[in-house]
Amino acid sequence: MHAFINTAIIAAAPSQYLWAGLGDTCAKYYEATISSRGEELEHFNALGVQMSRQCLDPLLQYGAQAMADNRNRHCSYALEQTVLAVIVTTGLVSILITRNHTADYNSGLAHSVFYTMTTLPHFEETHLHGAVVGFGVLPLLLCDGQMEEVERIYQFNQAVGLPVSLAQLEISPEQMESLLPLIPKTKDVAHYPYPVTVPMLKQAFAQLEARNRLDQNI
Numbered sequence: 001m002h003a004f005i006n007t008a009i010i011a012a013a014p015s016q017y018l019w020a021g022l023g024d025t026c027a028k029y030y031e032a033t034i035s036s037r038g039e040e041l042e043h044f045n046a047l048g049v050q051m052s053r054q055c056l057d058p059l060l061q062y063g064a065q066a067m068a069d070n071r072n073r074h075c076s077y078a079l080e081q082t083v084l085a086v087i088v089t090t091g092l093v094s095i096l097i098t099r100n101h102t103a104d105y106n107s108g109l110a111h112s113v114f115y116t117m118t119t120l121p122h123f124e125e126t127h128l129h130g131a132v133v134g135f136g137v138l139p140l141l142l143c144d145g146q147m148e149e150v151e152r153i154y155q156f157n158q159a160v161g162l163p164v165s166l167a168q169l170e171i172s173p174e175q176m177e178s179l180l181p182l183i184p185k186t187k188d189v190a191h192y193p194y195p196v197t198v199p200m201l202k203q204a205f206a207q208l209e210a211r212n213r214l215d216q217n218i
């Protein structure tokens with residue numbers, strides 16, 4: 001009947017759950033906008049896609065501060081804004097962008113990357129869904145050619161401690177290469193504005209590795 005959000009409880013909870021929530025919420029904006037791209041949307045779907053912007057912007061503005069405040073158990077304005085984006089905005093968007101029983105605009109390549117990685121033994125025992133989806137936003141953006149956004153999310157992930165490299169997920173480049181053919185088969189990219197292909201993914205992960213190497217040289 002009712003849902004209650006008590007940010008004082010959230011502020012006192014382990015920060016890893018807020019952390020994972022940041023990744024999943026950030027993905028919502030990119031997955032909703034890409035999977036609905038170029039389509040004549042129903043009014044409620046269009047509303048949801050537009051609202052998804054509010055999944056991203058508060059996180060970019062307040063996410064890093066919210067993580068610091070959560071670690072200090074401080075129920076701050078930044079934490080509240082972040083929690084509202086993670087729970088309220090994402091909830092509303094998810095409901096609005098459901099298209100029909102067989103396909104919707106709720107998922108995309110970031111989730112495909114996560115679900116494919118779950119085929120590795122014990123992966124889900126040590127990695128939270130949202131944190132890996134947050135990593136998956138990077139190959140999603142690389143495949144989509146949104147290079148400025150790649151840099152923005154790369155820096156956001158670093159600022160909040162979300163993974164930016166396969167090494168942080170304890171996955172070798174060879175393991176990832178063997179997973180790539182599974183990604184186009186996931187239902188999350190069944191409704192997408194273009195076919196997601198293995199060569200496209202290969203290039204995206206190579207570009208990500210090159211970006212990772214830049215960090216190590218600094």
Ligand SMILES: [Zn+2]
Nearest residue numbers: 024111129133
């Ligand atoms: Zn998710």
